[in-house]
Amino acid sequence: MRRQAGDPPLPAAGTSERVTARQWLVLAVVLSGFFLILLDGTIMNAAIPPIQRDLATTFSAAQWMMSGYALAFGVVLITAGRLGDRFGYKRLFLTGLAAFTVASALCAIATTGAEIVFYRAVQGVAAGVMNPAVLAMIRLVFPENERGRAFVWYGAVAGIAASVGPVLGGLIISTDLYGLGWRPIFLLNIPIGIVTLACGMRWLPEHRGRAGSLDLVGVGLLSATLVLLLYPLIQGYETGWPGELYLLLLLSVVLGLGFVWWQRYRLREGTGPVVDIRLFGNRSFAAGVGVAVFQFVAFAGMQFALSAYLQLGLGQSALATGLALAPFAVGTFVGSTLSNVAVRRLGRAALHWGSGLMAAGTAATALTIQLVGGSVDGLWLSPSTFVTGVGAMLLGAPIINIILTDVRSEEAGSAGGIVGTAQRVGHALGVALVGTVLFGLVSARSGAGLVEEYTTAIQLATLCCTGAALVSHVLIYRLPRR
Structure with missing residues (x-):
């Protein structure tokens, strides 16, 4: 492990109380950055309407305040993971966090919708740079027998940040702090970012993975593949899936195959690929990535649908x-x-409990809405949504640990980028699937947005999430029993 002068030592886990405290400090720092990443993905839901009114932005610009963040975030994850392997995960995390904090400040003082769209995209890139380093740090700082405890908190932060965003955003907008309207939503990131940055400079250890040159051709192919894949998924339900979006999806498959071929070529030549595709020969890694995709389809789809x-x-x-x-x-x-x-x-059976509870919770949500109808509220939905949340993280927290367990330390950043990309793809798929079903059925009937129209559509959309949870349930059988 590479340390800078003045950094406190990070000895092996379990030797003393001080060791445990040091490891949890590292975890607290990286999870603070991770919290900002996910919070900013959902808190904007409350800010869009007042931003539109205040800055007189178009509906398209308002959409891209959300979509630009998601697209930029997803595209850079794997490349950023490789950069962390080469240049160090501490440097990667702190660079991304600093850029994220500055972009938040620029969003807060923006005077036009176009400025917010641009700065939100910068936030997305910065979030994508940070995220692989979070997983790499957890993988490297915590030994295998203690890593599960760390991922408990990773999963808790993921679930809470994604869920609390709309509540916190609504509170900020409704209280109108100092007459600033929507701007405190971005200002909130600044003190958190500064404190986390200072703590990270002090406590995060230096660690690097695989060295070698950066595969610029591979980066280009991968970035183009992800743009062509994620853009249609993000925009499809909003634009009615015109034919050109299907063409983009087809092109993403072609470029993706080209990327795989190029990575194989780089491996044969002994030069460093962006992604060591031999990772997918590992059963835990390959099956775990598949589970993560469909878990996020169900998780994100359920949140978006409701x-x-x-x-x-x-x-x-x-x-x-x-x-x-x-x-x-x-x-x-x-x-x-x-x-x-x-x-x-319970071993692998615990994951089956998680996916099973997700499937049961989403199905129960559809049944509740069918029985109660348009008078349904949070109280009626609370049992089924609670069960869905329990299942989501009973599966989601340990699956990442399982994916990374057999990954070599020098590939930790790249593996973390792949996991993050799988989650982003699952998120985009979930929103695209649910959005297409939900708004497609409403517009097909009358387009008037009547309660009855939405009540019928939401049931089918929620059952799509049930199907995704069941797919993850099946894929879990591909994981080792341990």
Whole structure:
């Protein structure tokens, strides 16, 4: 492990109380950055309407305040992981965090919608740079017998940040702090970013993975593949899936195959690829990535479906919607805290419990809406959303540990980038699938947005999430029993 002068030592785990405290400090730093990444992906839901009113932005610009962040985030993850392997994960994390904090400040003082779209894209790139270093640090700092405990907190932070965003955003908008309207949503990131940056410079250890030159051709092919894949998924349901989006998806497959061929060629020549595709020959890694994709299809699809139904179909505010989904956030925390013990005692069966609870919770949500109809509220939905949240993190927290367990230390950054990309692709697929079903059925009937139209559509959209959870349930059988 490479350390800078003045850095405190990071000895092996379990030798003393000081060692444990040091490891948890590292975890606290990287999870603070991770919290910002996910929070900014959801808190904007509450800010879009007031930004549109305040800056007189177009609907298309408002969409790209969300979509630009998601697209930029997803595209750079694997490349950023490789950069971390080469230049160091501490440097990568701190660079991304600093850029994210500056971009947040620029969003807060923006005077036009176009400025926010641009700075949000910068935020997305910065988030994508940070994210692989988070997983790499956890993989390298915690030994295998203690890593499960670290991923408990990783899963808890992931679930809570994604779920609390709409609530926090709604509170900020409704209180209108100092008459600043939506701007404190971005200002919130600045003190968190500065404190995390200072702590990271002090406590994060230096560590690098695989050296070698950067494969610029591979970076280009990979980036183009991900843009052509994610752009249609992000925009498809909003634009009605015109023919050119299907063409882009086809081109993404072609370029993806070209990328795989190029990576194989680089390996044969003994030069460093962006992705060592031999990772996918590892059964735990390959199957685990598949599980992560479909877990995020169900997780993100469920959140998006209920948020859209409650706000657009039932006319509830962003704050009321966030509060209605609070049991989901509570469930994710409970599932995360139980996951490590469950995996230790039950092995692979614990993951099946997670996917099974996700499937049962999403199906129960559809049944609840069918029985209650348009008068459904957060209280009616709380049992099923709580169960869904428990299942999501009972599966989601340990699956990342399983994916990274057999990865060589020098590939930790690249592997972390692949995991992050799998999650982003799953997220985009979930939103695209649910959005297409939900808005397609409403527009096909009358386009009037009546409660009855949305109530019927949400049931089918939620059952799509059930199907994704069942696919992950099947893929878990490909994992080792341990």
